[in-house]
Amino acid sequence: MAALFISDLHIDASRWGVTEQFLSFLATEAKHAEALYILGDLFESWVGDDAADAAQAAAIAGLHSLTSHGVPCFVMHGNRDFLLAKQFCRMSGALLLPDPLIVTLYGEPVLVMHGDALCTDDRAYQRLRATVREADWQRRFLALSVASRRALAGAARVGSQAHTAAMEYAITDVNADSVAMALRSAGTATLVHGHTHRPAIHALQVDGRPCTRIVLGDWYDQGSLLRWDHNGPELKSLPRP
Numbered sequence: 001m002a003a004l005f006i007s008d009l010h011i012d013a014s015r016w017g018v019t020e021q022f023l024s025f026l027a028t029e030a031k032h033a034e035a036l037y038i039l040g041d042l043f044e045s046w047v048g049d050d051a052a053d054a055a056q057a058a059a060i061a062g063l064h065s066l067t068s069h070g071v072p073c074f075v076m077h078g079n080r081d082f083l084l085a086k087q088f089c090r091m092s093g094a095l096l097l098p099d100p101l102i103v104t105l106y107g108e109p110v111l112v113m114h115g116d117a118l119c120t121d122d123r124a125y126q127r128l129r130a131t132v133r134e135a136d137w138q139r140r141f142l143a144l145s146v147a148s149r150r151a152l153a154g155a156a157r158v159g160s161q162a163h164t165a166a167m168e169y170a171i172t173d174v175n176a177d178s179v180a181m182a183l184r185s186a187g188t189a190t191l192v193h194g195h196t197h198r199p200a201i202h203a204l205q206v207d208g209r210p211c212t213r214i215v216l217g218d219w220y221d222q223g224s225l226l227r228w229d230h231n232g233p234e235l236k237s238l239p240r241p
């Protein structure tokens with residue numbers, strides 16, 4: 001038995017390859033897991049629980065069969081799907097997780113986050129993040145028609161891609177002080193996050209304490225999985241069949 005962590009699948013109807021790999025992962029390896037954790041950006045964009053596209057609906061049905069089979073599934077908001085809410089939970093059987101969160105894996109407390117909150121060098125992004133996480137902004141956005149919400153999300157995505165492309169590589173990565181602060185306040189030796197699409201295991205020191213930062217990769221061209229069992233963590237790439 002193992003706990004499985006994935007993130008950044010960015011599923012939508014333009015990515016059937018990812019959707020199919022995800023569905024087959026749910027029907028095979030995930031079925032034997034102790035729990036599945038999805039650390040944000042399961043979906044490329046999510047403009048409300050009433051507006052899933054065909055690929056997203058298929059992914060939700062896949063999650064529903066996994067949770068019905070008895071495997072608990074936990075989903076954290078990413079910067080693309082921060083509007084996932086109650087109806088998504090009802091449809092999928094998944095539970096939403098707060099970000100950050102400490103989970104205990106085989107006796108070890110581990111800090112888990114989506115990771116965007118650690119990218120504090122990108123000030124413009126952090127301002128946007130604060131705005132769209134406000135309950136009032138979300139209420140007003142969700143009151144719009146699905147078509148208007150889709151149009152606004154599409155424009156925001158184009159803006160975000162241009163913004164990321166214009167930024168230096170280091171600015172869109174996590175900030176070392178923010179990572180240290182997160183580990184210090186959690187009091188854990190391990191942090192697991194996604195978001196940056198830069199899969200790796202980094203060793204670092206926080207106040208002289210040896211720590212580990214595990215970064216999950218995206219699923220654009222292959223899957224990325226952190227498998228954690230009684231032997232500890234293993235970060236793997238899952239080849240696209």
Ligand SMILES: [Mn+2]
Nearest residue numbers: 041078079195
């Ligand atoms: Mn993200």
